[in-house]
Amino acid sequence: xxxxxxxxxxxxxxxxxxxxxxxxxxxxxxxxxxxxxxxxxxxxxxxxxxxxxxxxxxxxxxxxxxxxxxxxxxxxxxxxxxxxxxxxxxxxxxxxxxxxxxxxxxxxxxxxxxxxxxxxxxxxxxxxxxxxxxxxxxxxxxxxxxxxxxxxxxxxxxxxxxxxxxxxxxxxxxxxxxxxxxxxxxxxxxxxxxxxxxxxxxxxxxxxxxxxxxxxxxxxxxxxxxxxxxxxxxxxxxxxxxxxxxxxxxxxxxxxxxxxxxxxxxxxxxxxxxxxxxxxxxxxxxxxxxxxxxxxxxxxxxxx
Amino acid sequence: xxxxxxxxxxxxxxxxxxxxxxxxxxxxxxxxxxxxxxxxxxxxxxxxxxxxxxxxxxxxxxxxxxxxxxxxxxxxxxxxxxxxxxxxxxxxxxxxxxxxxxxxxxxxxxxxxxxxxxxxxxxxxxxxxxxxxxxxxxxxxxxxxxxxxxxxxxxxxxxxxxxxxxxxxxxxxxxxxxxxxxxxxxxxxxxxxxxxxxxxxxxxxxxxxxxxxxxxxxxxxxxxxxxxxxxxxxxxxxxxxxxxxxxxxxxxxxxxxxxxxxxxxxxxxxxxxxxxxxxxxxxxxxxxxxxxxxxxxxxxxxxxxxxxxxxxxxxxxxxxxxxxxxxxxxxxxxxxxxxxxxxxxxxxxxxxxxxxxxxxxxxxxxxxxxxxxxxxxxxxxxxxxxxxxxxxxxxxxxxxxxxxxxxxxxxxxxxxx
Numbered sequence: 034x035x036x037x038x039x040x041x042x043x044x045x046x047x048x049x050x051x052x053x054x055x056x057x058x059x060x061x062x063x064x065x066x067x068x069x070x071x072x073x074x075x076x077x078x079x080x081x082x083x084x085x086x087x088x089x090x091x092x093x094x095x096x097x098x099x100x101x102x103x104x105x106x107x108x109x110x111x112x113x114x115x116x117x118x119x120x121x122x123x124x125x126x127x128x129x130x131x132x133x134x135x136x137x138x139x140x141x142x143x144x145x146x147x148x149x150x151x152x153x154x155x156x157x158x159x160x161x162x163x164x165x166x167x168x169x170x171x172x173x174x175x176x177x178x179x180x181x182x183x184x185x186x187x188x189x190x191x192x193x194x195x196x197x198x199x200x201x202x203x204x205x206x207x208x209x210x211x212x213x214x215x216x217x218x219x220x221x222x223x224x225x226x227x228x229x230x231x232x233x234x235x236x237x238x239x240x241x242x243x244x245x246x247x248x249x250x251x252x253x254x255x256x257x258x259x260x261x262x263x264x265x266x267x268x269x270x271x272x273x274x275x276x277x278x279x280x281x282x283x284x285x286x287x288x289x290x291x292x293x294x295x296x297x298x299x300x301x302x303x304x305x306x307x308x309x310x311x312x313x314x315x316x317x318x319x320x321x322x323x324x325x326x327x328x329x330x331x332x333x334x335x336x337x
Numbered sequence: 338x339x340x341x342x343x344x345x346x347x348x349x350x351x352x353x354x355x356x357x358x359x360x361x362x363x364x365x366x367x368x369x370x371x372x373x374x375x376x377x378x379x380x381x382x383x384x385x386x387x388x389x390x391x392x393x394x395x396x397x398x399x400x401x402x403x404x405x406x407x408x409x410x411x412x413x414x415x416x417x418x419x420x421x422x423x424x425x426x427x428x429x430x431x432x433x434x435x436x437x438x439x440x441x442x443x444x445x446x447x448x449x450x451x452x453x454x455x456x457x458x459x460x461x462x463x464x465x466x467x468x469x470x471x472x473x474x475x476x477x478x479x480x481x482x483x484x485x486x487x488x489x490x491x492x493x494x495x496x497x498x499x500x501x502x503x504x505x506x507x508x509x510x511x512x513x514x515x516x517x518x519x520x521x522x523x524x525x526x527x528x529x530x531x532x533x534x535x536x537x538x539x540x541x542x543x544x545x546x547x548x549x550x551x552x553x554x555x556x557x558x559x560x561x562x563x564x565x566x567x568x569x570x571x572x573x574x575x576x577x578x579x580x581x582x583x584x585x586x587x588x589x590x591x592x593x594x595x596x597x598x599x600x601x602x603x604x605x606x607x608x609x610x611x612x613x614x615x616x617x618x619x620x621x622x623x624x625x626x627x628x629x630x631x632x633x634x635x636x637x638x639x640x641x642x643x644x645x646x647x648x649x650x651x652x653x654x655x656x657x658x659x660x661x662x663x664x665x666x667x668x669x670x671x672x673x674x675x676x677x678x679x680x681x682x683x684x685x686x687x688x689x690x691x692x693x694x695x696x697x698x699x700x701x702x703x704x705x706x707x708x709x710x711x712x713x714x715x716x717x718x719x720x721x722x723x724x725x726x727x728x729x730x731x732x733x734x735x736x737x738x739x740x741x742x743x744x745x746x747x748x749x750x751x752x753x754x
Contacts, residue, residue, distance in 0.1 A: 081418075081419065081422060082399045082403075082419070082422075083399060083402050083403065083419065083422040083423060083426055083428075084422035084425060084426060162587065166579070167578040167579045168516065168577060168578050168579070168591070168596065169516075169578070170516070170596050171514060172514065175596075193578050193579055195579060195582050196578060196579040196580075196581065196582055196729065197729070198729065198731060201582075280582070281523065281582040282521075282523030282524055282582055282583070282584045283523060283524060283525050284582075284722075285581060285582050285725070285729070286581070286722050286725045286726050286729065286731065287722060298718070300396075301392065301395070301396075302525075302714055302717075302718055303714035303715050303718060304415075304416070304418075304419060304714060305714075
């Protein structure tokens with residue numbers, strides 16, 4: 034009898050817990066699990082978004098393997114990410130280190146550096162479209178960059194930055210870095226402020242110079258934050274989309290295609306929803322692999 | 338949770354409320370005023386809901402169709418094949434009976450070419466039951482524009498009548514420091530439209546459709562001539578710098594601010610230019626033909642078309658509202674307030690002179706939506722991107738022709754004609 038009462042109490046307790054979890058679980062299933070399942074499911078179909086669906090098994094994936102535009106677009110996103118990982122994050126780290134010191138107007142700098150990331154990508158696109166405008170009107174360059182280059186005595190450097198296949202992707206990568214470095218800056222600065230100042234004092238007493246202190250104290254202590262910044266940079270840059278649309282519309286031929294623009298094009302321009310889903314699944318898989326690889330590398334770095 | 342799901346289902350009972358979804362930011366205020374007027378006249382409330390921009394609207398419509406939550410009235414901003422899918426799925430009502438009532442009074446009041454946009458004839462390739470499935474609320478076409486002041490500054494008295502004259506005028510303009518031509522060719526459809534005009538002029542529609550059917554190759558000399566149009570424009574320096582990444586909004590800004598003498602744009606630009614530069618003095622002319630072999634055709638059709646949800650319990654009320662919206666009085670209001678070409682023939686008399694110039698082009702207009710068949714979207718994308726390649730000097734017309742044909746061949750192997 035006593036056991037029965039105990040079992041009933043446990044059951045009641047479990048049921049209560051389950052009831053508390055149920056709404057969150059239902060929302061998670063409806064808005065995360067089901068769409069995810071549906072996307073994978075649709076990738077096995079030939080479907081135009083409406084009307085009959087034709088099961089074609091792995092045909093979309095087979096096509097994807099031979100779609101050089103798709104793999105080019107992944108390379109393009111990788112290139113943008115590489116620029117962000119190096120140039121953008123190095124800049125963010127340098128500025129965070131500078132603002133972590135007792136310098137004048139450091140609060141002002143913090144606000145200024147955080148302005149680009151809070152701007153919408155469309156606004157950033159508009160601003161940079163004006164800066165990079167290659168047009169010449171009444172002997173004057175309309176775009177700020179070309180105008181400055183011309184008027185400061187470097188007319189040979191005046192260029193159609195977004196209209197030339199040789200420079201378009203790099204230009205986009207730099208604009209993307211300009212837009213994104215503020216996030217890294219804020220996170221790295223927050224990380225720097227958590228480092229115990231006594232560690233720096235101890236290093237100083239031991240005779241460590243600025244570089245030794247940086248490599249032996251700052252970097253090891255910052256590794257977890259750096260890892261988060263790296264992963265977020267990779268995930269954010271690989272999925273860049275709106276900025277590209279705002280800068281080059283439907284793209285400079287295929288030179289500025291990135292995975293999300295290809296997925297969008299498969300849906301919007303060619304109405305191939307099944308193929309778009311296959312591309313999305315493939316892209317998601319690549320991102321998960323990259324994230325795991327980054328985590329593994331970071332774990333190894335910590336051990337060293 | 339139940340409330341959320343209840344909100345997602347389609348109302349099944351008739352009511353005095355019609356829901357209309359659209360994407361036209363510039364016409365929203367006028368729609369709202371007209372809806373208010375309609376309520377006063379009939380007691381039926383029309384809830385006008387704007388979802389912009391058009392790309393997002395298109396996705397919303399597809400998602401709503403999949404979930405069966407489409408409103409009573411909506412527009413499909415997509416290719417005719419997708420419209421056919423909506424009809425076959427029972428999501429767009431056949432309006433033929435309403436159009437033909439009273440001796441075809443409603444149908445006769447509207448421009449035939451605008452109606453053709455959503456009309457499916459007997460034996461259509463989409464397998465749709467013949468009928469009219471949409472109501473055009475305005476018409477549009479795409480033509481060339483010229484800035485009168487800039488042309489006069491270069492000593493050019495009239496817009497060019499042939500492609501050679503156009504190239505010569507462009508050289509003259511360049512000599513006096515004026516950029517000859519701007520267009521939003523970063524948006525592929527506008528580039529496709531321009532190329533299509535010259536394809537009609539060079540080879541005629543029979544050969545174009547034969548190419549779509551796979552009977553003529555893109556490496557045919559006539560197609561090379563079409564690609565060559567762009568090579569000439571590039572070589573003669575006619576095009577504004579950065580044209581292949583320029584969105585139409587930026588191109589409109591360039592023309593409105595008198596940064597280029599010629600432009601290629603749609604009739605909606607009258608409204609846009611008026612907002613950007615009310616003093617802009619410009620004229621309209623059809624793209625100058627390059628050949629005398631076939632007439633040059635421009636794109637023109639219904640600018641915006643509404644369809645009625647076939648599953649709506651308020652179907653008849655929705656049809657009645659659209660009949661009212663396309664009647665002369667309401668079309669006059671729309672034309673005056675939004676500077677678009679009205680779909681009602683009787684309302685054409687109130688339009689501005691510049692819109693009148695656009696209206697003249699309707700006689701020589703055509704549109705992919707009224708063609709018996711369209712090119713496979715993957716081939717069309719390769720075609721448009723190939724032209725961009727020519728403009729930026731990466732490929733020759735012959736190379737692009739071969740690339741497009743390769744895509745065509747691969748699509749034909751898959752059975753996508």
